[in-house]
Amino acid sequence: MNDNSPTPAKRTEPQPDPHLDTSSDSDEPAFAWMTGQPESRADRKAAEAAAGPAEARSAAADGAGPVSAAAEPATAEGAGAEGSGAEPARDELSRADSTDAGRTGAGHTAVGSSPAAAGRETPLAGAARHQSSPYYEPLPTSALQVRPPEEEVERRNAERESAANAKPVAPRIWQVLLALFYPVILLVLAVRAVTSPLFLWIEYNRPGFPGDGYGFNTDDRMTYGSYTVDYLSNWAGPRYLGDLVNRSGASLFKDGEVSHMADVKLVILSAFGAGAILIVLSIVAIAYLRRRSTGGVRRGLFAGSIVSLAIILGLGALAVLGWQQFFTEFHRLFFASGTWTFALEDTLIRLFPGQFWIDAGIVIGGLVLLASLVTLILTWPTRRRRGLLKDDEEAAEVPA
Known part of the structure; x- marks a missing residue:
């Protein structure tokens, strides 16, 4: 699909999922990692202005993947090109797609992004992104890394040794x-x-x-x-x-x-x-x-x-x-x-x-x-x- 392609008749914008709608979220930084969007309102407006025309958002909603504004000129210029001219456009589109996928956290899909793009992030990448942010929740297994006091360790070792050395009656x-x-x-x-x-x-x-x-x-x-x-x-x-x-x-x-x-x-x-x-x-x-x-x-x-x-x-x-x-x-x-x-x-x-x-x-x-x-x-x-x-x-x- 390119800019010269006709727009289907009576095509409506996809309605966001009420459970994933982040328009009413607070500006507090604590919710920034949940929505996957920039933390301030000014940054969100700048991102929406740079998102591109409605056709790109519609294509992203249909599962074609998000297309950044920087990728649109390359796509338009390479629509009629042949040979080596089409390859740089594909590479630019792939880099834009991977950048948008990394911006979306594991399990948290932003408005206008497809579920397929949200699922591309690996668990290790999501954990690293949460730890790099000043606001993140600890992993469920983080409590296992807490070492008990030395007295408790010695007591457990003593009980283990006693049980191993105990003879049947x-x-x-x-x-x-x-x-x-x-x-x-x-x-x-x-x-x-x-x-x-x-x-x-x-x-x-x-x-x-x-x-x-x-x-x-x-x-x-x-x-x-x-x-x-x-x-x-x-x-x-x-x-x-x-x-x-x-x-x-x-x-x-x-x-x-x-x-x-x-x-x-x-x-x-x-x-x-x-x-x-x-x-x-x-x-x-x-x-x-x-x-x-x-x-x-x-x-x-x-x-x-x-x-x-x-x-x-x-x-x-x-x-x-x-x-x-x-x-x-x-x-x-x-x-x-x-x-x-x-x-x-x-x-x-x-x-x-x-x-x-x-x-x-x-x-x-x-x-x-x-x-x-x-x-x-x-x-x-x-x-x-x-x-x-x-x-x-x-x-x-x-x-x-």
Whole structure:
């Protein structure tokens, strides 16, 4: 389109959008960046006078882009030119178009400019233009660039470090339970080893074991003693011992002896049952710690071995200082008074004299002590077991 082109009939000026009409805006500088127009009224009038004829404004409204007054002579002169004469006119028009597009802010379209021209400005150019103006609003993300106080930064870092170094509670609980279960399990297993026919055979056949002054030989002791030990670990009733007779046909055990062995059986079976439950729980604890806590099994068994050593050394010291007092207090702890004392000619005393209980105590203490020492050695927290040796090797491989 040029100046010689006929104007269409009944062509009306485009009506400005009421939301974008800036004719009633205040002259205050604070609104200059919103309208995209010069800040003073005199500057706006000068710009309107230099805007050119109505045809240029109409073309700009139709989407052809704003044409400045300086571009109109170049366009008119180059309308009939050919070759190189048309190229300078196009370049001048392009520069005028880009100048007008830069004057319009992103998202703010001035009156008489097309939306296409307003959308040519990039976000970075709009941000730079707002920052260069003395009146601009901060970007929405400007608050992220504000650094909090040093105290707040240190507090957050401390909380982050504490959360990173905090260990779960469940593995610690299982480690403590494993450490408490271990000495009880060792004691129960040692008692089970003593209450067996094998230990009876070793005791009755070892040199120095006192004989029976009332007629029992080693074979009689082994036979009657095996019945007594078997009764402690089976589910038979008191008749298992009450119906036994000796060679002469008389009852082997008195009623008081059978009643006491029934009490002993209740204590032994309770201990075996508790030991079985603790073994199952210990297996669960070991399986859990192997999956959730590196070195948790080792630490639990190490602590349990220390507890076992403390218990067995304490009990051994009491037994050595006064065996008779220790034996009496042990029976008072589990049995009613008067139900566990017998005469020397009674069958229980003839089968299990005082030396038998001393040897049983020594064997129980020795087994627990040996197992605790082996566990302590195998779980001792060396640098390799704690993983420190691997860290040292990796550090040595790193060049200085």
